[in-house]
Amino acid sequence: MSLVVQKFGGTSVADPEKILSAARKAIRAQQAGKQVVVVVSAMGHNTDLLIDLAGQINEAPPAREMDMLLSTGEQVSVALMAMAVHSLGYKAVSMTGAQMGIQTDSSFTKARIRNISPERIQKLLNDGNIVIAAGFQGIDDDFNITTLGRGGSDTTAVALAAVLHADACEIHTDVDGVYTTDPRQLPEARQMSRIGYDEMLELASLGAGVMHNRSIEFAKKYGVPIHVRSSFSDTRGTLIVSESESPSAPVSGAAMTRDEARITVQGVPDNPGTSYELFKLLADVKITVDMIVQNVGEQNRADISFTVPKEELKRAAETVRFAVTRIGATGFTSDDEVSKISVVGNGMSRQTGVAQKMFRAIADAGINIQMITTSEIKISVLVARASAQAALRAVHQSFELYRKPADAADWSELPTRKSKEADIQSLVADLHAVDMEQLSLSEISLSEDQARITLSGVPDSPGLAAEVFEAVASKGIFVDMIVQSYDGYQGQTGISFTVPRAQYAECSKLFGTLSQKFEVRQVSGSEEIAKLSVSGIGLRSHTGVAIGMFEVLAEAGINVEMINTSELRVNVVVEGAQGERALKCLQAKFAANLI
Ligand SMILES: Nc1ncnc2c1ncn2[C@@H]1O[C@H](COP(=O)(O)OP(=O)(O)O)[C@@H](O)[C@H]1O
Numbered sequence: 001m002s003l004v005v006q007k008f009g010g011t012s013v014a015d016p017e018k019i020l021s022a023a024r025k026a027i028r029a030q031q032a033g034k035q036v037v038v039v040v041s042a043m044g045h046n047t048d049l050l051i052d053l054a055g056q057i058n059e060a061p062p063a064r065e066m067d068m069l070l071s072t073g074e075q076v077s078v079a080l081m082a083m084a085v086h087s088l089g090y091k092a093v094s095m096t097g098a099q100m101g102i103q104t105d106s107s108f109t110k111a112r113i114r115n116i117s118p119e120r121i122q123k124l125l126n127d128g129n130i131v132i133a134a135g136f137q138g139i140d141d142d143f144n145i146t147t148l149g150r151g152g153s154d155t156t157a158v159a160l161a162a163v164l165h166a167d168a169c170e171i172h173t174d175v176d177g178v179y180t181t182d183p184r185q186l187p188e189a190r191q192m193s194r195i196g197y198d199e200m201l202e203l204a205s206l207g208a209g210v211m212h213n214r215s216i217e218f219a220k221k222y223g224v225p226i227h228v229r230s231s232f233s234d235t236r237g238t239l240i241v242s243e244s245e246s247p248s249a250p251v252s253g254a255a256m257t258r259d260e261a262r263i264t265v266q267g268v269p270d271n272p273g274t275s276y277e278l279f280k281l282l283a284d285v286k287i288t289v290d291m292i293v294q295n296v297g298e299q300n301r302a303d304i305s306f307t308v309p310k311e312e313l314k315r316a317a318e319t320v321r322f323a324v325t326r327i328g329a330t331g332f333t334s335d336d337e338v339s340k341i342s343v344v345g346n347g348m349s350r351q352t353g354v355a356q357k358m359f360r361a362i363a364d365a366g367i368n369i370q371m372i373t374t375s376e377i378k379i380s381v382l383v384a385r386a387s388a389q390a391a392l393r394a395v396h397q398s399f400e401l402y403r404k405p406a407d408a409a410d411w412s413e414l415p416t417r418k419s420k421e422a423d424i425q426s427l428v429a430d431l432h433a434v435d436m437e438q439l440s441l442s443e444i445s446l447s448e449d450q451a452r453i454t455l456s457g458v459p460d461s462p463g464l465a466a467e468v469f470e471a472v473a474s475k476g477i478f479v480d481m482i483v484q485s486y487d488g489y490q491g492q493t494g495i496s497f498t499v500p501r502a503q504y505a506e507c508s509k510l511f512g513t514l515s516q517k518f519e520v521r522q523v524s525g526s527e528e529i530a531k532l533s534v535s536g537i538g539l540r541s542h543t544g545v546a547i548g549m550f551e552v553l554a555e556a557g558i559n560v561e562m563i564n565t566s567e568l569r570v571n572v573v574v575e576g577a578q579g580e581r582a583l584k585c586l587q588a589k590f591a592a593n594l595i
């Protein structure tokens with residue numbers, strides 16, 4: 001019998017009428033011959049209210065008690081939803097995370113699911129019940145209640161869909177589907193018919209609050225199709241599956257992470273191990289570091305810039321102050337008035353000129369780019385918060401995201417779940433054997449076909465990045481990694497990028513002639529670089545991967561020249577001669593995580 005998981009977010013169960021309307025949807029699905037599991041979040045903004053309440057009693061409430069408190073929001077909703085189904089004449093049973101056997105680790109307020117026992121739910125479904133499951137919560141080995149982190153009900157829903165082998169996991173929310181960017185930010189955003197898991201994973205981590213990023217990790221890992229749709233109508237929404245909406249579009253979506261802060265550590269001794277020490281100290285106090293830009297240093301000193309969520313700046317600055325003395329850096333600067341604008345698309349890894357187009361759009365809007373990082377399917381830039389919305393709009397316009405691509409898939413072509421009955425047995429067995437959210441890496445690789453160009457002391461003004469990469473693109477040179485760092489000294493910035501080794505000579509010649517035009521202090525580079533990549537799922541939520549890479553390379557005395565990180569991959573560039581040795585170190589370090 002086919003089975004559907006329907007998740008209703010806080011806005012969709014905000015009052016009794018909405019709860020009744022959600023209950024009717026569940027009943028309609030059951031009448032259509034499906035077994036139905038409904039996952040609900042706390043009503044409206046109840047989780048925020050509970051957090052606020054806790055704050056009035058204790059400024060730093062114990063995390064265990066926080067989870068005890070926050071889980072009550074969902075417990076209210078499941079009971080009311082079950083009552084709603086009963087009032088309409090159908091059978092329903094509500095269940096907490098513990099009752100469903102959702103076992104987690106003990107990281108209160110951001111627990112990870114280890115295991116789910118589907119037997120009880122399955123029995124209740126077989127008896128004709130609609131099962132109403134509390135989202136966002138679980139239980140640890142010591143019977144403590146845990147929660148999965150803000151927005152975690154999506155993760156509960158997808159995890160249940162995986163273990164119950166549902167046909168689809170429907171996310172019912174207050175928008176019609178996934179848009180090319182947050183429609184609350186840009187009304188011209190367009191609803192997509194579908195989006196790839198990797199694209200959604202990146203967007204969700206970049207501020208597209210419509211989905212919780214960890215739920216996409218699950219969906220990708222277990223092949224669960226997600227259907228994001230409106231709670232208030234029955235229209236088709238957006239499918240999240242393996243393939244993108246359009247095979248040709250370079251960019252599928254754009255996102256803004258509004259409240260960011262930048263820290264630049266200046267004059268870091270350019271020795272193996274210093275970055276590791278800095279990021280380890282930050283990781284030890286559980287600060288999530290993003291957009292790491294370690295540019296190639298001069299005179300054996302480098303600047304390392306990175307971003308942290310704005311609310312973490314105070315804590316991060318305390319740690320960085322300590323780290324500066326410990327690693328012998330010269331100082332640090334920070335700015336908490338910055339936002340990150342990103343574009344994401346599976347198609348960009350196959351096309352040239354995508355980064356340049358984004359930089360041009362932002363330059364033409366008169367906005368300065370402070371930092372750049374790229375990865376295979378994502379380009380992020382840091383801009384002043386006051387210009388962030390204008391930058392988002394400029395980028396959205398430039399890639400014509402408001403227009404449906406001519407080759408966009410339409411609903412009739414959308415794939416459905418293909419796995420067979422036998423798969424479920426092994427899936428369930430598998431889930432009992434391993435942690436559902438354990439780090440799984442698919443590949444550790446070395447490529448030696450790239451070269452690096454570094455422009456140091458570049459004037460930090462609008463349009464510079466666009467001009468540099470337009471010049472490179474005009475020669476038909478494909479740029480892979482790009483990092484631009486904020487330079488706290490004299491309004492200057494440094495840009496490093498990699499190009500195919502075969503085009504290195506041409507590219508250095510180009511900058512030999514262009515360096516005067518761009519008023520670059522120094523152009524340097526190396527034909528002998530090695531790029532090492534660790535790929536998998538959810539590498540940013542498993543922040544240990546980047547740190548682990550820094551650690552083993554530092555231990556082996558190998559200096560990291562460039563780094564970029566994304567949900568799917570962490571890349572580092574090291575000196576060419578060290579490539580093979582670096583690969584062996586990484587393979588040894590992550591052997592247990594390779595699948
Ligand atoms: N790319 C996007 N597509 C659709 N919605 C988005 C996107 N980015 C951000 N959002 C926001 O996500 C909101 C839905 O998420 P949320 O408020 O958490 O819903 P729920 O309460 O159902 O969990 C939408 O109202 C929308 O403003």
Ligand SMILES: N[C@@H](CC(=O)OP(=O)(O)O)C(=O)O
Pocket residue numbers: 008009010011041042047048073135136149150151152153154
């Ligand atoms: N109630 C929790 C979990 C959740 O997923 O909520 P929502 O589905 O409304 O984003 C929160 O607010 O974080």
